[in-house]
Amino acid sequence: MSRIQHEKFRSKVMSADEAATFIEHGDNVGFSGFTGAGYPKLIPGALATRIRAAHEEGKDFQIGCWTGASTAPELDATLAEVDGISYRMPYQSDPVMRSKINAGLSDYNDIHLSHSGPLVRAEVLAPLDVAVIEVAGINADGEGIPSSSVGNNVIYLEKASKIILEVNSWQSLDLLGMHDLYYGFALPPDRREVDILAPGDRVGQTTYRIDASKVVAVVETDLPDRNSPFKPADxxxxxxxxxxxxxxxxxxxxxxxxxxxxxxxxxxxxxxxxxxxxxxxxxxxxxxxxxxxxxxxxxxxxxxxxxxxxxxxxxxxxxxxxxxxxxxxxxxxxxxxxxxxxxxxxxxxxxxxxxxxxxxxxxxxxxxxxxxxxxxxxxxxxxxxxxxxxxxxxxxxxxxxxxxxxxxxxxxxxxxxxxxxxxxxxxxxxxxxxxxxxxxxxxxxxxxxxxxxxxxxxxxxxxxxxxxxxxxxxxxxxxxxxxxxxxxxxxxxxxxxxxxxx
CATH class of the missing domain: 3.40.1080.10 (Glutaconate Coenzyme A-transferase)
Structure with a gap:
């Protein structure tokens, strides 16, 4: 059974190479991903290929890379290796990305994770041009089934001018119901208390709201999250x-x-x-x-x-x-x-x-x-x-x-x-x-x-x-x-x- 249950989204299915053409030099791109979970698997590589080709032709091509936190080599390292990241926030842990930052080749804004969403909402960081978000599927109502991380996905989907989705069939559809996606965030003076009194309390919904009119591409994949074994206790x-x-x-x-x-x-x-x-x-x-x-x-x-x-x-x-x-x-x-x-x-x-x-x-x-x-x-x-x-x-x-x-x-x-x-x-x-x-x-x-x-x-x-x-x-x-x-x-x-x- 197709993971894409809505016709408007099925009509946007294309290759990662085609989808990457919607990202331009100077764009701020909000990627899903948090500690190597739920990051897009194909778009970063396709984008890196475009960036490398542009650089070989003597053209400028870099993006602002926003995430939830750290991701995986397929995202951070792939883009950093081709000097494709001009600005990175709010957290990273990739060795290649780190070397570019320490060499002064990429700017890095080490933002508290709880601060990053409000800064995006207030557009302090400048407008978000593209959101590239992994989902486990798209239901018949056009809402996204979240995968193995949430991070800043809610705010990226809300604020981006264009949305690219990676629908990953490796992610279990049984994750549906595990997530608590709160849509009551606001900036002062309209900020209100959140009714969580215990860790198990729920205040949101289980699927992402996605504005279909902003979706420019949908890419299908089945690649796993990059998970590293933990070092044994010593x-x-x-x-x-x-x-x-x-x-x-x-x-x-x-x-x-x-x-x-x-x-x-x-x-x-x-x-x-x-x-x-x-x-x-x-x-x-x-x-x-x-x-x-x-x-x-x-x-x-x-x-x-x-x-x-x-x-x-x-x-x-x-x-x-x-x-x-x-x-x-x-x-x-x-x-x-x-x-x-x-x-x-x-x-x-x-x-x-x-x-x-x-x-x-x-x-x-x-x-x-x-x-x-x-x-x-x-x-x-x-x-x-x-x-x-x-x-x-x-x-x-x-x-x-x-x-x-x-x-x-x-x-x-x-x-x-x-x-x-x-x-x-x-x-x-x-x-x-x-x-x-x-x-x-x-x-x-x-x-x-x-x-x-x-x-x-x-x-x-x-x-x-x-x-x-x-x-x-x-x-x-x-x-x-x-x-x-x-x-x-x-x-x-x-x-x-x-x-x-x-």
């Missing part, structure tokens, strides 16, 4: 996870959290999955999640009955688990809700629900400031994504990382971070495999002692203590003592010598 990630789980258990013991905790949020990666594995074996039950992405560990928690509902905007699953989700989507519809990222990352929702946030970082300084985006101050790694959406509004916000990197040449705890993403005012808990620092209620100097003693690697602990003690003698104030002549010397030393060790 001793370091398991130690970090255990520190976090012990902290949560202690909060329950002291009646600061209920026995089933509060809605969980976690970043992507092996530490996050180690935490989820720990929850599987731990004492907590009737758990809920209000987060960005559904990971393998959450699926396991649902299967075991420990996690009753998980609200997110996309899947971030290994190939094995992506196939399982496709095969059993009907079963998981009662436990999983996929929403626009304006809702999954909505500050009011996060604050209202009391979300417990746990995200990764690159480095933290002795006072609790966190850098999660840049290497040695200037070189972009990925982006801030939604970590600040959750950190600044969570009931408890935690950051996790191994205490050292590059075989011990880099300390994750430094005198002063080389780039600020999350200030000391928002960071409540820091965790490495060495231990945990609960920074709530502590003044800066007390935070410094706790972070150094509990989180720093033993190889760097003496030097950090020495810096802190000398800073107190030379600083121009004792609230947050720094020796400004040395505060970034560890980073300078690494760039010169390849190690932070003196």
């Amino acid at each position: 001793a370091i990630s398991e130690a970090i996870a255990q520190h976090y789980l012990d902290f949560l258990a202690n909060e329950v013991k002291h009646d600061r959290l209920p026995k089933n905790l509060l809605p969980l949020q976690s970043g992507v990666g092996n530490v996050a999955n180690a935490v989820l594995a720990g929850l599987q074996a731990g004492p907590f039950s009737d758990l809920t999640s209000y987060t960005e992405v559904i990971q393998d560990g959450m699926v396991d928690l649902i299967d075991s009955g420990k996690l009753t509902v998980a609200s997110a905007t996309a899947f971030s699953l290994s190939p094995e688990y992506a196939e399982r989700m496709n095969d059993e989507a009907k079963k998981y519809r009662k436990n999983i809700i996929l929403r626009p990222q304006e809702l999954s990352n909505h500050p009011e929702m996060i604050r209202r629900l009391g979300v417990l946030a746990c995200n990764g970082m690159i480095e933290a300084d002795i006072y609790g400031n966190v850098n999660s985006t840049h290497i040695m101050g200037s070189r972009l790694q990925n982006g801030i994504g939604g970590s600040a959406d959750f950190t600044r509004n969570a009931y408890i916000s935690a950051f996790v990382t191994p205490s050292v990197a590059k075989g011990g040449a880099i300390s994750a705890i430094v005198p002063m971070v080389s780039h600020h993403d999350h200030t000391e005012h928002d960071v409540q808990v820091l965790i490495t495999e060495q231990g945990l620092a609960d920074l709530r209620t502590l003044a800066p100097r007390k935070r410094a002692k706790l972070i150094i003693e509990n989180c720093a690697h033993p190889d760097y602990r003496p030097a950090l203590l020495d810096y802190f003690e000398r800073a107190q003698k030379t600083a121009n104030g004792q609230h947050t003592p720094h020796n400004l002549g040395e505060a970034l010397s560890w980073h300078v030393r690494f760039l010169a010598d390849g190690t932070m060790k003196s």
Whole structure:
């Protein structure tokens, strides 16, 4: 049976090469896709071919590339390789795209994920020319059946002048009913509260509204999402996870959290999955999640009955688990809700629900400031994504990382971070495999002692203590003592010598 059940859309079916001709130099293009799920599989490649040919003829051809978050090599890398992206937002993680940004060849605006939709709605980012959106199908009413991510798709479909759809038969039609697509977003002063009081509440519809008059092309495909296997948990990630789980258990013991905790949020990666594995074996039950992405560990928690509902905007699953989700989507519809990222990352929702946030970082300084985006101050790694959406509004916000990197040449705890993403005012808990620092209620100097003693690697602990003690003698104030002549010397030393060790 055809995945395209509406005649107006069937009449627009064409090849990806033909569809790509609707995108011109200078266009802003809103692509679907979030953490390698639900991105268009064919149009980016066809567009890259056009861009390469134009460049060979000496013609300019670049686009503004807007997405939900990170995508996959078939989108970001394919377009970046031909120098086809002049501007990228709101988050990326592709190595090729990263290299173009760090070389100054592409502009990158590292926007909070919850901010990107409103900026598009207000046309602060300039008008959106084309939306290229993957769907699992088009129903008889001309509405789109969402695939494995939502991201910014609702706002892109609404604001784009032209729409190109990729109808992907690899995506399960049983996803229908899993999504909660809210259409009540507005700009101030017309913004209204969203009636979500628990992670399982629904406020929208299950299909995309699509203006058929704006659809210029429909492309059919059956290609899978590009899903990468997660790294297996190691001793370091398991130690970090255990520190976090012990902290949560202690909060329950002291009646600061209920026995089933509060809605969980976690970043992507092996530490996050180690935490989820720990929850599987731990004492907590009737758990809920209000987060960005559904990971393998959450699926396991649902299967075991420990996690009753998980609200997110996309899947971030290994190939094995992506196939399982496709095969059993009907079963998981009662436990999983996929929403626009304006809702999954909505500050009011996060604050209202009391979300417990746990995200990764690159480095933290002795006072609790966190850098999660840049290497040695200037070189972009990925982006801030939604970590600040959750950190600044969570009931408890935690950051996790191994205490050292590059075989011990880099300390994750430094005198002063080389780039600020999350200030000391928002960071409540820091965790490495060495231990945990609960920074709530502590003044800066007390935070410094706790972070150094509990989180720093033993190889760097003496030097950090020495810096802190000398800073107190030379600083121009004792609230947050720094020796400004040395505060970034560890980073300078690494760039010169390849190690932070003196």
